[in-house]
Structure formats: C-alpha cells, structure tokens
Amino acid sequence: MIGKILGNRYEITEKIAQGGMSVVYKALDLNLNRYDAVKVLKPEFSSNKDILDKFKQEANAVAFLSHPNIVNIYNVGSEDQIHYIVMEYVKGKTLKEVIKAQGKLSVEETLNYSYQIARALESAHNSNIIHRDIKPQNIMLTKDGLIKVTDFGIAKHSDSVTITNSGKIIGSAHYFSPEQARGNMTDGRSDIYSLGIVMYEMVTGRVPFDAESPITIALKHMQEPLPSPRALNPSVSAGLEKVILKATEKNPIDRYQRIEDMMMDLRALMNGERLETNENVNTDHTQVMNAVVPERKTMRNDIYDDEKPSNNKKKTLIIGLAMILVVVLGALIGDAVFSRGNGNQPGEVLEEEVDIPEIMGLTKEEAEDALEMVGLVLEVTGTETSEQPENTVIKVIPEEGTSVKKGVTVSVVLSAGEEKLYVPDITGSTVESAEIILGNNGFILGTTTEEFSETVPAGEIIGQDPLVNTSMPKGSAVNVVVSKGPEIVLSVVPDMKGRTQREAQALLEAVGLTIGEVKTVPTGDEAQSGRIVEQSLPAATEVKEGTKVNITLYEYTEVNIPSNLIGKTAGEAVTALKALGLNPVLVDGTVNSDLVVELSPGRGPVAYGSTVEVLGEPEPVEEEPAETPAG
CATH class of the missing domain: 3.30.10.20 (Trypsin Inhibitor V; Chain A)
Incomplete structure (x- = not known):
C-alpha cells in the first residue's frame, strides 16, 4: 500500500496502526497538502457484506459529529476492492500504549482522561450514536493531553434495530458490557460500562477480567463481581472507586443512566469534592462472536432478558399482586375506621400548624433564626455548587409557604459557591490547542497578547494568567501570552x-x-x-x-614577466601577459603573427596591471636556390 494513491488524492506514506478488521495508514492529502489518517478494511473482509456495512457505517455514524474529543471524518471511498475512510490524523499514542508504558496512571490523569472521553460520548449520545467499542486502543492521546475518541466502526443509532437478529455480537471482550455479551439490546449505558472498565485499567494497569478465550471473559463480565481497584492501587480514592463500580454495574438499571450523571461525579472528584459514602489470546481486537448464554439462574433478574416467563411464573406473579392489593385495601379501611372512632372531641385543641417562611437566599444562621421564630427546626442535608454566595440556602424541603406542624424539621441545601476548578498548564501549546484544553477543564480562553521570545517558537504560549493549578470558578477566562518568535531588528x-x-x-x-x-x-x-x-x-x-x-x-601584487616569450608570436605573448594580469600593447606596427623580438619592460617584477610593450618582426622568408643552366 505504501506509495499508492487512493481517490487520486491520498498518497499512502506509512503504516501507523492495525486492528482486528482494518489497517490505518498515514497519507498525504495532495489537494490540501496535509497529512490525514486512512483506515483501510483488510482484504479478507472486503467480500463480507455485514462487516463491509459496519465499516461504511463508521463514516455515516460520526461524519456529522463535530467535537474536539472525537476524531473527525473527512471522506470515504472504494476502489479496486479497497474500502477506506479518511479521517483526522492525530499525532500521539493510544491510551493502551500509555498504560503499558506507565503501568498505572495517576488519579489526576485518570480523572482528566475519563472526563474527556465522557465528553466525547456525551456528544455522540446526544446525537443518538452509541459507540459500543470503547477501549484504550480506540482512544488517542496527543502531546497536549487532549483525548481523541476514534473507531466508530460498530457504532449504531440508539433507535436502530439491534444486531441480535444475527445471533452474533461485536466488540472487544475485555471491555464490552454484560448486555453486549448476551447479544441483547444496547444503549448509552453500555458505553458507560466500557468507560468504567477503561478507568479500572487506567488506575490499576490491568483489565479486571482476563482469560484464554473471549467467551470466558464475557462470562466473567456477566457473572463475577468487579475486583476492587483500591486493592490493587491504594492511591485510588473511595470516591473514584465508587464511580468505577457504579459505571460497571452488571444490570444497566443500576449504572449511571446518562453519561452526564457520570460526568457530574467526575467533575466533583476533579474539584476535590467527596462523593457520599495475561493476554494469551488477543481479545482486545474488535471481534464477531456468538452471543453468550449462561445458565438461566444468572439471567433471571436481567431486565434485558427477552425470554417470556413461563405460565407457572405468571400465576405466581398474579397471586402475589392480588395478596398485596388485599393487604393495602385492608390497611386503608382500618385507618379510616380508626380515624372516625378517634375523632377530635368538641373543644379539643388542634396541634398548631405554621407556614414555612421564605428563607431562600438567607445564610444558614439567618434561616435557622427565621425557622426557630415559627417553631420549626433547620437541618442541612448537603451542599451544591451554584452562583449563589457560599453558605446561603438554595433549596428548601418542603417548599416555602407549605403548612406544617410546629416542631417539624425543614431540610435545606446550602450553596457551596461557584464550582471551583484548577487551571491546567497550557504553556507550549498553540492557541487552538489551548482553547480545547481549557474547554475540557471548564474554562474559556480570555485575552490573547503577543510578545517576542528568543526561546519559544512563534505561535506557542509562553505565559498564562491565572497560573497553573490556580483554583478558579467554572467558566473563568484564562488569559495567554503568545510568542511572536525572536524580535526582528x-x-x-x-x-x-x-x-x-x-x-x-x-x-x-x-x-x-x-x-x-x-x-x-x-x-x-x-x-x-x-x-x-x-x-x-x-x-x-x-x-x-x-x-x-x-x-x-x-x-x-607584483608579477614577473616570463623570459620565454621572446621568439614566440606576438599573439601568444599577449595571451600569456593578460593571464598574468598585465596590459600588453603591440608597438611599431607589430601584428599577432610577428615573432617577438623585444618586451618593454623586459623582465620583472612589475606591478599588477602594468603595461608591457611588445615589439615583433615578420618571420623571415627562406630564399629558394637559383636554377643551374643546362650544359
């Protein structure tokens, strides 16, 4: 493939990656004079209609997505049984390569990368696209720390028909969800599960489930509890472990229901807040395999179990519901009879009720005093970030104005102030990269000024305000100073x-x-x-x-006049004298064919450029001997 030009435009220059079904090459776009990445389907799959459809689906699935954490798709084409997708060329390493090199990633790196992956999934899910193959091999990391999610080859619209009709599942065994393993319907929660597995691998340096065959790994995803990441890496906080465990719940209904919910917890951890409470077979390539059907007892509580219940189970369910209904009705009737039998007698003093006063916006102490004045008790149930000043009431339960009995406890939520984030390091980045990095961390790019620099190349950031790791409210602007290169005087x-x-x-x-x-x-x-x-x-x-x-x-410079010019032709003498930097002049009617008889001056040294007179005489003609008279 090296040197081949696809579509009369993309010149293949080198091979950069290989997956289970495709090979990725670096290619020069001859029209735009830039490097792109070209994913080419392997020849052995080019005649497989299902796989070919999945391959082309990648371009259709992500072509209209535009997000800094998703690799852009530029073009798609086919020629000579070569099927290819042209996409953004990302210079960097896969997250898998980073994990293998570092072993375990720091908590800060894990949170940062996870949040960026979640942002990519948020964009896809909001466009009704489910990735279904989230794994470190499909996540690129640039030198600026920017995450790029790629390979939407088995993505699908969340409202499209499931692939279980074929009885096959597609994915990477180490990372796919239990419902993917069964070949059942998948939605955004399947991507959340895969992201949880990726997070587990980032903090521990290994996948949670491993075995010699993809089927065995799939069964472990379906049946075995996730090992504790803190047991392998004590630096993992309880909050981070909670996020990982919640994202990887076996039953989708127990996971985060939306990627935005997971992002909220990730952001809280990034802000320092506390949350309550061997590869013998390469199974990391995207694969096609039969759906795994475990014993029925493992399927019984699965909301994705599409088998119909037996008649006996139906009868049991109906009888149970009837018994519950009888108990509830009996309790309601008994309560009514009891109330009538113990009605208030004439003259009996009713327990006094009061209205909850308006305490929204008051400080905790002010709200406490206001409630105490009407006989109520304040209870703080938590804090939330908001634009309201810190320690002020932002939620009241029950609502203000509600009539309640004296002595009742009123729950409030206090403002924790604006969300505080830590400013990332963007020095050395371009303005375009800095804007993306800031956006990923909850900031915006502020004013841009330029200064000359003898050490930093033009176009790169040499300074920022606020400085790195400064705590700032979410949405704050970060001003930058950009190098103009060395000053030209x-x-x-x-x-x-x-x-x-x-x-x-x-x-x-x-x-x-x-x-x-x-x-x-x-x-x-x-x-x-x-x-x-x-x-x-x-x-x-x-x-x-x-x-x-x-x-x-x-x-x-002085020049010596050669002594061997006498007897040569005047033309030869002139040429030799000029070569020495002198100025020869023919005198007294001398012509080039004459033989030199005298030079003036006749010997050196003389100054460079001096005039030398050349005197010559015609070459003598020999006389023919006289004829002898005949005798």
Missing part, C-alpha cells in the same frame, strides 16, 4: 567601499552587523591595497540585525 548596511577592513568592522558593529567572508583581488596600486573594492549587500539596504556582510579587499 532591522539595520541599514553602511557604504564601506574604499574603507579598510578595520574601518568596515567598526561601521558594521555600530549598526549591529558583522563582517562575513573576506576575499581579496590583486591590484597594482599600492595606495588601494587593503581597501574594500566590493561588498555583498549594497549600501542603504535594510537587513535583520546580526546579518553578516561579505567584503572584497584590494591586495597589492
């Missing part, structure tokens, strides 16, 4: 012709320039020796400070 090149090298150096240094290469040319004028005859940059040219200017100096 222009200097005017001086006129150095006729100056000595020392003088030229002083002139250049005065304007922040320096002498570069120095060359010499010969001269016969001793007065010009050592003076500049030429400079590489013309005078008055504006150049960057520090630029080097090359110069050429005259050097006084």
